[in-house]
Amino acid sequence: MAVTFVQFMDWLRLTDEHVIEARSELTELDSAIGDGDHGINLSRGCAASSGKVDSEKPEYLDDMFTLVGMTLVSSVGGASGPLYGTFFLRFATSAGHRQELTPVQLASALEAGLAGVVQRGKPELGDKTMYDAMQPAVLAFRNAIKTGDVAEAALLASRAAAAGRDATADLVARKGRASYLGERSVGHIDPGAASTALLFQSLAEALA
Amino acid sequence: MAVTFVQFMDWLRLTDEHVIEARSELTELDSAIGDGDHGINLSRGCAASSGKVDSEKPEYLDDMFTLVGMTLVSSVGGASGPLYGTFFLRFATSAGHRQELTPVQLASALEAGLAGVVQRGKPELGDKTMYDAMQPAVLAFRNAIKTGDVAEAALLASRAAAAGRDATADLVARKGRASYLGERSVGHIDPGAASTALLFQSLAEALA
Amino acid sequence: MKKLINSPDDVLTESLLGLAAAHPELRVDHANRIVYRGETKPHGTVALLSGGGSGHEPLHAGFVGFGMLDAAVCGEVFTSPAPDQLIEATRRIDNGAGVLHVIKNYTGDVMNFEMAAELLGGTEVDTVVIADDIAVEDSTFTAGRRGTGLTVFVEKIAGAAAEQGRELTEVAGLARRVCASGRSMGMALTSSTLPASGRPTFDLPDAEMEIGVGIHGEPGRRRVPLASAREIARMLVEPILADHEFGGSPAIVMLNGMGATPLIELYLMFGEVRGLLEKAGVSVARSLVGNYVTSLDMAGCSVTVLAADDEMLGLWDAPVSTPSLRWGI
Amino acid sequence: MKKLINSPDDVLTESLLGLAAAHPELRVDHANRIVYRGETKPHGTVALLSGGGSGHEPLHAGFVGFGMLDAAVCGEVFTSPAPDQLIEATRRIDNGAGVLHVIKNYTGDVMNFEMAAELLGGTEVDTVVIADDIAVEDSTFTAGRRGTGLTVFVEKIAGAAAEQGRELTEVAGLARRVCASGRSMGMALTSSTLPASGRPTFDLPDAEMEIGVGIHGEPGRRRVPLASAREIARMLVEPILADHEFGGSPAIVMLNGMGATPLIELYLMFGEVRGLLEKAGVSVARSLVGNYVTSLDMAGCSVTVLAADDEMLGLWDAPVSTPSLRWGI
Ligand SMILES: Nc1ncnc2c1ncn2[C@@H]1O[C@H](COP(=O)(O)OP(=O)(O)O)[C@@H](O)[C@H]1O
Ligand SMILES: Nc1ncnc2c1ncn2[C@@H]1O[C@H](COP(=O)(O)OP(=O)(O)O)[C@@H](O)[C@H]1O
Numbered sequence A, B: 001m002a003v004t005f006v007q008f009m010d011w012l013r014l015t016d017e018h019v020i021e022a023r024s025e026l027t028e029l030d031s032a033i034g035d036g037d038h039g040i041n042l043s044r045g046c047a048a049s050s051g052k053v054d055s056e057k058p059e060y061l062d063d064m065f066t067l068v069g070m071t072l073v074s075s076v077g078g079a080s081g082p083l084y085g086t087f088f089l090r091f092a093t094s095a096g097h098r099q100e101l102t103p104v105q106l107a108s109a110l111e112a113g114l115a116g117v118v119q120r121g122k123p124e125l126g127d128k129t130m131y132d133a134m135q136p137a138v139l140a141f142r143n144a145i146k147t148g149d150v151a152e153a154a155l156l157a158s159r160a161a162a163a164g165r166d167a168t169a170d171l172v173a174r175k176g177r178a179s180y181l182g183e184r185s186v187g188h189i190d191p192g193a194a195s196t197a198l199l200f201q202s203l204a205e206a207l208a
Numbered sequence C, D: 001m002k003k004l005i006n007s008p009d010d011v012l013t014e015s016l017l018g019l020a021a022a023h024p025e026l027r028v029d030h031a032n033r034i035v036y037r038g039e040t041k042p043h044g045t046v047a048l049l050s051g052g053g054s055g056h057e058p059l060h061a062g063f064v065g066f067g068m069l070d071a072a073v074c075g076e077v078f079t080s081p082a083p084d085q086l087i088e089a090t091r092r093i094d095n096g097a098g099v100l101h102v103i104k105n106y107t108g109d110v111m112n113f114e115m116a117a118e119l120l121g122g123t124e125v126d127t128v129v130i131a132d133d134i135a136v137e138d139s140t141f142t143a144g145r146r147g148t149g150l151t152v153f154v155e156k157i158a159g160a161a162a163e164q165g166r167e168l169t170e171v172a173g174l175a176r177r178v179c180a181s182g183r184s185m186g187m188a189l190t191s192s193t194l195p196a197s198g199r200p201t202f203d204l205p206d207a208e209m210e211i212g213v214g215i216h217g218e219p220g221r222r223r224v225p226l227a228s229a230r231e232i233a234r235m236l237v238e239p240i241l242a243d244h245e246f247g248g249s250p251a252i253v254m255l256n257g258m259g260a261t262p263l264i265e266l267y268l269m270f271g272e273v274r275g276l277l278e279k280a281g282v283s284v285a286r287s288l289v290g291n292y293v294t295s296l297d298m299a300g301c302s303v304t305v306l307a308a309d310d311e312m313l314g315l316w317d318a319p320v321s322t323p324s325l326r327w328g329i
């Protein structure tokens, strides 16, 4: 069962909604171990990106996600802008000029996005970044579609992202601004991991 | 009965003590309608002036009060420095090269000091300044020595200064920093009137 | 109280040590708290002296140097310097052509400069008293208006005139013309805290601000609810325009920070103020945005507008080289 | 939140309007938030671009002008600018001799400049990444040290070299040498407040301060009880001296205010810092005291020390004319 264009639109819309709901929560997380703007940055980016999609009405997945990626890169700024931007740009390239994706194609697109984040930020597991939520989520999705359906896979990916997010609390940050705090970063969830969990929660809801 | 050199020394010492005790109270009054430094300024000046008197050990009233006046002028700064400084400089000139003063001579010396304040600051009664405490005090002293003794006169002067001080609360300031507040100065006692009341309270205690 | 100091009593002394170290081109007489130029002017040129309470940095010491002041005398924080300091400074900078005393109109400053002038024998002294702060009602029965932001303009323009070799009466007359055609108005978001007292001079609730404050932590004329930059600009500019006829002549405008307000906000405010002025037909020919006449750690700003004639504009543009104002040299 | 703003979303846009009005010698591309020189350099001279989050004013826009930057790109408050802004700015200032990107070492800044450089065809770009803040442990496994105060030194010295007509590799090499021999350390008495969040980024009790803070309201390495200026100077200077060998060469030293600390305190701190440096055998050849690299309304300061060789000193002294650094011209 393929994932439709409408479902991908839903994914973006839901992400948008969840990020805006979580704006101050994300900012609070970032205040504790960063510079307190993650929620502000992402809501600005989501608003810009939905605006673009609404007005340009792309009809293919590569066009839509390129638009999203470009808009995020140019409107979010900070660290998360290039990272999420690159994620969607690579996702777009992998998705190709299609209107729907098979579960396997979706898994590959997510992996391409993940690889973009790695290339851009050089995060490793345990660095206490968005990668600690994103990597397990993408892996979980790939594994789950081997046996289960796509809705189930997205749900498992979402759970993996949430678990990865929660696990960042115990880590000493080695990348991003939180790394400046050294040991003092322990005990706080990474804001980027929290927003990545929202991204996968939205995917699960869109495909449910 | 003449006022002795020791009594004048007591006057200065008591003024010193009372000003230092009232340092934060005076500063608080000045915070309400001025710039919050009157207590700080005067304690600095009193400390400097007693230091000078202690080290130079003047033996005549003119020398002592000139020293006090000069030291206040050069260590208090602000508005009250030149005003109190001029008060004591004129007081010294009027007191002359003596070691004690008759009540009438003291009254004249106080009047000379008061005239110095008038010349320097051009205050009028009701302007809400130190003059509103000083003028009635000096007047009360002059009137009282006509009939009573000098201790009694100093006590009446002290009461007149206190009454003058209290009456400043109802006035709209027309001189000094409090004048910048216009109507908002009403309800607050003038800090300079409060320190003048201490000066006359100290005189009453020294002559008691 | 959160301040980078050692002891409240030593703030001024130690700050002057730092100033002397940071500006080898200046000299500091630490005993008398006089900051003066390392290189003196040619004999026969008028010298400019200013001074007042400390806590308004860079005023005045930051404006000592070529094209502005010859010396600044520093009083304790918010407290006028004493006559003996002023006398010493005046004698030190006199080049035989007389000294202009640039005085901000505060009772203490006026009286201390007055006593100094009375006691100064042998030096020709003229005096200009700056009273530009329109928050205060003017009247001959009161202390009159405060001297605030316009001081920078007077020191710059009269300083440039002195540098050109003009005579004392001429320099003083020019300074008085600047005083006559400049106006200021300020506001505060927070009170300042005197090192010696350790507490804010006035309490200002989170949702309120003071309009018409001076630069000594004294409360303003009125307390109003917090407002947008646009409305605040209006509250400052409208009374200035109402108090003086600026129409026609080009203006020199300063958007001054009170000490704790970041530059990003000062530029934003300048944009608002300039918009209002231009709309009222006042064309802004020159401008300054930054912390020039401060009130310790007060957050807030003030606006100064000077209706400048060609002579003033020329002298404004003349080279100046001081720690806090420098161009053309 | 007490700020002179209209709406948190418009702070940067409106501040740039004010900047443009205050500095007619500069130009502002409001759509891309690029501040650039009105008068461009001769063809064939290297251009310097810097940029980063806003809220650090005067950095970077206040350093655009003769002898320093050719353009500054402004991100949102504390947020790196985006690649398209950087690309536009780079193209605009390229004089045919290439552009040096002056980058403060923050993940966001580095990635955005990197994306811009990847996408820029036809323009030669070299890059210097400033990482002078020793409060952060250095390591190849982490984001590394932050770029803070030394940025002013890099922009000044490399800017002067570019003005002399030197080639891109030479200018970049010089900039890297400055990076290698300069160190900074900062502290905060209060947190800053982002306009968009409205609340202090971190809570700092009345009796405590943060040592080793950056310039983004991020907490520091440790929180300690309030201390005297003398002790604070020691907490900043000692780690700097421990981190780099300064002995022998003359130093350029900056005592930088974080935004809300009055100049009287900064001069006092400079006196303390200079005393410690001289005692350690580091002779202070040049100095800057004031607000140069700020963190909105944070109270506090930072110290930057550069072991300068003769070439750097010469370029430091070279004429510069920007809104916030100006001499010799
Ligand atoms: N090198 C990196 N690799 C992956 N993710 C990173 C890296 N650096 C930072 N991040 C992520 O970016 C998030 C911060 O984003 P944001 O607050 O928007 O940007 P900034 O740190 O520039 O203010 C962090 O919480 C972290 O998850
Ligand atoms: N023109 C004046 N005549 C008489 N007294 C004055 C005058 N101006 C101010 N004062 C007195 O000086 C007091 C303030 O002194 P102080 O706080 O030490 O100086 P400053 O106002 O310069 O800070 C006022 O409370 C008032 O009593």
Ligand SMILES: [Mg+2]
Binding pocket: A030, A034, A035, A036, A037, A038, A078
């Ligand atoms: Mg952040």
Ligand SMILES: [Mg+2]
Binding pocket: B030, B034, B035, B036, B037, B038, B078
């Ligand atoms: Mg006072």
Ligand SMILES: [Mg+2]
Binding pocket: B035, B037, B078, B079, C053, C078, C079, C080
């Ligand atoms: Mg005072």
Ligand SMILES: [Mg+2]
Binding pocket: A035, A037, A078, A079, D053, D078, D079, D080, D108
């Ligand atoms: Mg940020």
